[in-house]
Amino acid sequence: MNFDFSDDQKALGEQLRRALDKASPLGETRRVMMEREPYSRAAWTVLAEAGALGAAIPEAYGGVGAGPLEVCIAAYELGFALASTAYASSFQCSSALLRWGSDLQKEKWLPALASGAAIGTVAFSENGAGIEASAISTVVREGKLYGAKQAVLDAMSADVAVVSALQDGKPLLCVVDLHSVGVTRVPHDCIDPTRPSGDLVFEDAPCSVLQNTGFSSAQEILNLGAVVLAFEQIGAAERALFMARDYALVRKAFGQQIGAYQGIKHKLADMYLKIETARVHAYWGAWAISTNAAELPLAAAGARVMATEALDSAAKENVQVHGGIGFTWEHDCHLFYKRSRAYALALGPALRWKEQIMRQLERANVS
Amino acid sequence: MDFSDSPEERVYREKVHAWLSANASPAVAEQDLSVVADADNVPRAKxxxxxxxxxxxxxLTIAKEYGGGGEAPIKQVIYEQEEAKFDVARGTLDIGLGIxxxxxxxxxxxxxxxxxxxxALSGEEVWCQLFSEPSGGSDLAALRTRAVRDGERWIVNGQKVWTSGAHFADYGLLLARTDPAAPKHKGITAFIVNMKAAGVEVRPIRTMAGSAEFNEVFFSDVSIPDSDRLxxxxxxxxxxxxxxxxxRMKAGKGFGLAGWKKMLDIARNARIDGAPALKDSRVRERIADNWAQEQALRLxxxxxxxxxxxGGIPGPEQSISKLVDGTLAQQAAAFMLDLVGEPAVYAAGxxxxxxxxxxSWMWAAATRIAGGSDEILRNVIAxxxxxxxxxARPDKNTPFNEL
Incomplete structure (x- = not known):
């Protein structure tokens, strides 16, 4: 039994923690928000230099050829830093290319995604209809894409997207260079301006179809994203818990540290409980990705549901422990509060993933 | 990252499994937890x-020179995992052998x-643990049972409570106050007490579940030789x-009072507004939530x-697990009864x-209290x-007899 990351993987985490602490402290995340930048170039550069962007991309395509466990470790650190940069979405994009891309498609995009020269994302959800197969109205005709995708995470910073669409009435995935003529990015005011989403509108946009893909391909990519995003969520949740803990140790009320009151102690213990129960789910999800396990749909959904709850709880109770100061613009609490919702909404809300859990359980336990 | 045994662990697991197969029959159903502290179960357990x-x-983990197996704790975990697959009398002797x-x-x-x-290891003598008292549950060091030295013996007077298995135990591990002038944690001494000695009286406590697993134990001028001071x-x-x-060195022990499989089963058969309850999205969400918590315990x-x-020592997993388990089991059982609806009032039959x-609904209430209440465990984590x-502990440094 070795339900843990290896020493090398942990060392990568420590290296990233130090580098992100320097290049992407919370002040950098705030700067991105204030200056309305699409992402933090500083944080992205740290990921590129550590080899975290190409961790799961084979060396033949310019990657490190390590694997998805390294991706999970990096995601956790990004979450802990609350960095303003794509990661899970770029991993989803390169994973789709690796699975179903032609040699040409791989050679075009994977080296750039591995080095950090390009940012990738995936675009599945459509107006008012979510991410399910029945929601797709974007179509591919003669190598051109027509339609619109809504609320695409990292749409404002990405260079390339894997998009779900219909061709001859059948769902598939295709690759789109977002700098092409025919692609319009539509910015919106987002709950979390440090990880902005946006709409992608395609009109005569050149695209290339990924072979042998269907809606199940989109689901598979969603499952990968759910696990990696869960690590980001848990990293952010742990940071919020530490913030609340540190404040509870210095803030005094009625003659003693507020952290000495059980009302605060038990609240923090519950935050910890949710984080640790989510963490083991995320580990299980990481194992499922790395071994291509049949349990992946269940493990991904479990990680997604638990990590969403853990960060929701940590982010809101962090504000609560801070009291009035936690509600101010100047304090960092709201960065976590806003990020918690952005993560919860990306890839579809927890209710969707709970339904995925149920379908898997019913299948496993047919009576 | 993997869930498999090391080669050495695999060999050990196979060895244990082979021995169990030769000496016991496979478990057919979940063990009924309520018989664990039943005196009738003792001969089979012994x-x-x-x-x-x-x-x-x-x-397995006790040194060979004292009659144990001299093995690492992981071997005990493996043994218990394998033993759980067989129909044997488990639990009854755990307090003595494990604590x-x-x-x-x-x-x-x-x-x-x-x-x-x-x-004890051979099953000849059974032990119980005499810690809790009416005046000290979570606050164990508030215990008041007195042991007074009298030459080469100690005279014990007082009362213990919640003592599992005292009605069939031969010996007990007793904590008693020997120096009331010292602060509460410093005036306590441990003893081995013969449960059949004159002056030891065991009275069953009937729990809300109707059964009597626990006891009150009264000590009236019980004499303990100084050679039994621990x-x-x-x-x-x-x-x-x-x-x-x-x-803390235990791991992988089944909690599992909850059971999403049972929940799924009930939801398949129960009906809400004429349709299977399993089609109801509220029900589906509850089952998914329950599974996620149960799976977290397993992980x-x-x-x-x-x-x-x-070769390390587990972290706070056990505290977390116990906190999750009690509440989860309580909610899950109530939900399952609710799913069945009105006829579930006959569930006590x-x-x-x-x-x-x-x-499970009854015992979950005990799980949340015994061995560290939810509140104490939250304090421990915090x-x-x-x-x-x-x-704040105003009693910590004050002589016990001035509290």
Missing amino acids: EWQARKWAAGYAA CIPTVVVWGSDAQRDRYVKK GPPGQGWQVGLSTLMHE LSFRAQTALSQ SDSPLRSVYS ERVLGLPTD
Whole structure:
């Protein structure tokens, strides 16, 4: 039994923690928000230099050829830093290319995604209809894409997207260079301006179809994203818990540290409980990705549901422990509060993933 | 990252499994937890323990020189995982073998170890733990049972409570106050007490579940020879604390009062507005939530097992697991009864198909209290893991008799 990351993987985490602490402290995340930048170039550069962007991309395509466990470790650190940069979405994009891309498609995009020269994302959800197969109205005709995708995470910073669409009435995935003529990015005011989403509108946009893909391909990519995003969520949740803990140790009320009151102690213990129960789910999800396990749909959904709850709880109770100061613009609490919702909404809300859990359980336990 | 045994662990698991297959029948159903502390279960438990003793499985982690297996804790975990697949009398002797005897091994004199350890490991003598009192549950160090020295013996007067198995135990591990002028943690001494001695009276406590697993134990001028004092006078608190370490070295023990499979089964058969309850999205969400918590418990035990497998000590997984488990089981059982609807009021019937759900709902209430209440465990996490200040304890340095 070795339900843990290896020493090398942990060392990568420590290296990233130090580098992100320097290049992407919370002040950098705030700067991105204030200056309305699409992402933090500083944080992205740290990921590129550590080899975290190409961790799961084979060396033949310019990657490190390590694997998805390294991706999970990096995601956790990004979450802990609350960095303003794509990661899970770029991993989803390169994973789709690796699975179903032609040699040409791989050679075009994977080296750039591995080095950090390009940012990738995936675009599945459509107006008012979510991410399910029945929601797709974007179509591919003669190598051109027509339609619109809504609320695409990292749409404002990405260079390339894997998009779900219909061709001859059948769902598939295709690759789109977002700098092409025919692609319009539509910015919106987002709950979390440090990880902005946006709409992608395609009109005569050149695209290339990924072979042998269907809606199940989109689901598979969603499952990968759910696990990696869960690590980001848990990293952010742990940071919020530490913030609340540190404040509870210095803030005094009625003659003693507020952290000495059980009302605060038990609240923090519950935050910890949710984080640790989510963490083991995320580990299980990481194992499922790395071994291509049949349990992946269940493990991904479990990680997604638990990590969403853990960060929701940590982010809101962090504000609560801070009291009035936690509600101010100047304090960092709201960065976590806003990020918690952005993560919860990306890839579809927890209710969707709970339904995925149920379908898997019913299948496993047919009576 | 993997969930498989190391080669050495695999060999051991196969060996254990082969022995169990030759000596017991496979488990057909979940063990009924309510018989664990039933006196009727004792002969069967003793017989099984004797067989384990003969085969060298009686106390795997206790050193060989004291009659144990001298194995690493991971072997105990593997043994228990395999044993759980067989229909044997489990649980009845756990307090003695898992808590009392390891404490005697650590704190006892050579004479005490010779006298007590082997007879317990072989299933001949049964032990109970005499810690809690009416005035001290979570606050164990508030205990008031007095032991007064009288030459080469101690005279004990007082009362213990919640003592599992006292009605069939031969010996007990007792904490008593020997120096009331010392602060509460410093005036306590540990003893081994003969439960058949004159002046020991055991009275059953009937629980809300209707059964009587626990007892009150009264001591009236009970005489304990000084040779049965365990550890130095005044060191009883340290003796008591060391038992908690033994608890921590366990991993992979089944909690599982909840059961999403049972929930799924009930939801398939129950109906809401004429349709199967399983089609109701509210029901589906509850089952998914329940599964996620249950699965977390399973995965936490894998984390603890990983630590043991690598020769380390598990972290706070057990505290987390216990906190999750009690509340989860309580909610899950109530939800299952609700799913069935009005007829579930008959769940208390001994032949009711919902009897195990009813039982789980009852016992979950005890899980949340016994062995560290939810509130104490939250304090433990807040203080020892997160580093928050301890609760104000005005009694800590005051002589006990001035409190």
